[in-house]
Each structure stands twice: as structure tokens, then as C-alpha cells.
Amino acid sequence: MTEKQLDRLAKLPKAWIAKKQEVAEDLFLIWLRPEVPFTFKPGQYITIGTVGIERPYSIASAPHESMVELFIEHVLPEHGGKLTPLLWAQHVGESVSMRPRAKGIFVFQPQYHNHVLVGTVTGVAPFVSMVRNAIHEKMRGHHFFVMEGASHQDEFVYDAELERLSENYPEMITFIPTVSRPQAERNMGWNGATGRVNTLVEDYLAKWSLPKEDTLIYLCGNPGMIEDVTEKLKAKDWHVDSERFWKEDE
Template sequence: MVSNAEFTGHTDPRLQALPTVKIVGRQDYTEDLFKLWLEPSVPFTFKPGQYITIGSKDIERPYSIASSPHEEYIELFIEYVHPEHGGKLTPLLYAQNVGDILSMRPRAKGIFLLDENYSDHVLVGTVTGIVPYVSYIRQFLNDKRTGHRFFVMEGASHFDEFVYDQEFEELQSNHDFIEFVSTVSRPNDPRNKNWHGSVGRVNNLVPDNVDRWGLSKQNTMIYLCGNPGMIEDVKDKMGSVGWNYCEERFWKEEDD
């Protein structure tokens, strides 16, 4: 058995036996949001919407993958949860940089995939909850596919937390089958003084936008990812009146 202990800090022999990823890129966006690009030590396959489990010092956590399978590196978008708020792995990840090594589970997991039974996809995410949608759309474009429409709705407290907004805005300009809406929930916060776009919680904007886009229940799947409060509210507003939805929770409501 090859041990990764020297690099990952794992003491548990089962974790020491796992393959590894090397951090090959890092970019910070706010004081608690950053991206990592990872190079696996073994071949790693996944479907857009799945997650990878990485670890260090005997702690492992799942992360949805933002890159799509055709890309060279695995791209993650991570929110640092301060130790005071219970963060365990993210403080370790936050301290890491290019060249550092983490363990990885060899198989991607997750069933939050694009549902091909529907042609219209309403993709609602808060902050890091946008990640699976980035992967869906990058793969769809790389495969030069047609016949589906994507309506991306992203919410955050502050506009500097959007991070993928430029990518989505460009996609919206270049493709008539991609729409992008971003909205801040704290418009009066001084941090948002340069924000001139939509305001309000993204969950509150779903019904009006679905109406404005002329979507039908029959052809549409609503995807919900990120903040559990957002997920519950959209389920109440849309699921209860017959819209199809699926969800991916990154953490539990009681932890909020």
C-alpha cells in the first residue's frame, strides 16, 4: 500500500491508502470564497453535477465539480466556513496552495444530473450552489448540443459572491438558449453600493421569471442547489403547484 500520509496528514490507514489530488491552481474572490483546480493522481471520471470527496488530516468532505469532464483539471468553488462556525476541512483547504496534496475518493458520486426528460432547465443556486450548473452548461456547449434551454438564476447576499457571473453573462450574449439572472438579497449593504442589478432573494424571483420566460410545467425541471432555506421556499412556491423540481443540499437547515 502506498501511503499518502506525508502529504495529506491522514493518520487513519484507510485514508492513507486513498489516491490523491494535487492543487495546480487557486484563485480567491472574497475573503471566504475561492476556487481550486485539482490534478488527480489516478484517472477520475464523473458526470456533470456529480461531486468529488477530498480530504486532509482525517477529515473528508464532498464538493460538487464546476469543471466538466472534458476539462484537464477538476475545478472546485469553495466557501470557507470559519472554525468558529464549525468549519473543519475548509480552514485546512483555505490554508493550502498550489503544489499541496489532498486525498480523494476514487469515484465521483451524486445523482444531481441534468434531467434529459425535460427540454427547459431552471437552474437556481445560491453562491457555491451554482457549481453543478457550470458543469452542465460547459459540457453541453463542448458537445455542441442543441434542443435544451437553460435559465440560470443565482442569488447571493453580495454581488462580489457571484464569481461565475461573467461566464454566464457571456454565454447569455452568445446563445439564445441561455438566460442568466443574478440578484442580491442585501441591496442596502454598503458592500453592494456598486450593484445596479436585481434585488431580493432569488427564491422570491423564481415564479415571476418562470412566468416571464413562458415556461410550461410539462417541459421544465427546476433545479435547486445551495442554501436550504432557498430550497425549501422554492419547493413551497413551485413544487406545491405542480412544477417538477430536484435538489442538492450542501448543508442542513439547522446548521444555518
């Protein structure tokens, strides 16, 4: 990195780590308090960093919340992780650099009334923001069908919140978590859906009888899941939007 780049990074605003919680093996939540006013649309991402390494993160909190909440997988150095081992080691009271503006076009699209939100593990983050915002704004006429896939049941993390919302607002929220390794010891006692989430989407679309012209399918997280669902659904003229967290060959 050149001196000029380092200088530019040093001038970025800070966000203070106000709260941090390990939520499952290699998964954590972090709540940031930006030192400058920060606004965003549900679905957008923030770019944070430390020692000159920066990465984008979809925001899980809704715009009305006082802190910016992120749901992060700790990618170990032996799996190529660079920033996340550093974030994993940081403590409450420390800071990260942040780009002052949120970015991204993977946002809630109100022209559709049915929103099928398909994510893998941390890919649920932008959907949590969209759902929290819709509840806060008392939106009417929109239904959010959240489908989250994970290898293990403890990786859903927002399942209690989404289940509670689906009970309290059944006309607005439906939540389908699915585990792809039902035989694993970590999934003992699981009695929900099973199989990779990409293999279930078409069955659920048929079950919910959603009209294609008024439904948007949002895909977020694992690139293999995104590629498979996009290929299947675009061929059948569904409206699909997606956010890849990394490239398949990485």
C-alpha cells in the same frame, strides 16, 4: 477515528492542487489534478479531504476539462468550519485525498428541454459544469436559465462567464444574478435584480412562459432557499430536483 479507518484513508488516491485563487471574501476556487483517472457527470460531486476530514464538493468544471475545478466557501472555525480552514491554508503543489469515484444523482436530465438552475453562492458550481458541458457538446434544443442569489455582488464569481455565454448563446443561456442586500456598501453600483433568489423564481417562470411538463427546476446550496422553492413549486406541480450543501439546523 480508529486505526483501520485512518489506514483506509491513507490508501485513498491523491489529487494535486494545481491552481488556487481567492475570489472574494471567504470564497476560493481550487483546481485539482487527480492522480488516478476520474470521470463524472455534470452535476456530480467529488469527495476530498485531509488529515482524515472528508467533505463532498460539487464539481464546477465539465468532464472534458483537464482539471477538476471547485468553488468553495471558507467556513471559519467559529462558524463550525473544519475542512475548509485547512483547504484555505493549503498551497499549490500540495495534495488532498480524493475518493476515486464521483457521486450524486443531482445531474443534468436531458429528457427536459428547459432547465431552471437556481443556486446560492457556491451552489452555482454544478450548474457551471452543466452549462460548460452543454456548450462543449454543442447541445441543441436545451435552454439553461441560471438564477444565482447572493448577499453581495462579488460573491457570484462566475457572473462574467455566464453573462458572456448568455450574450453568445441567447437561445441557450439566460443568466439572472440577484443580490439580497441591495443597500450594503459592497453592492454599490449594482443595477441588476434584487431580493433573495427564492422570492423571484415564480415571477421568472411566469415571465419565461415555461411549460411545466418540459421544465426541470434544479435547486442547490442554502437549505432555506431549497425548502422554500420546493414547497412553493411542488404544490403547483412543477418538477423539482435539489442538492442541499448542509442541513438547516447546522
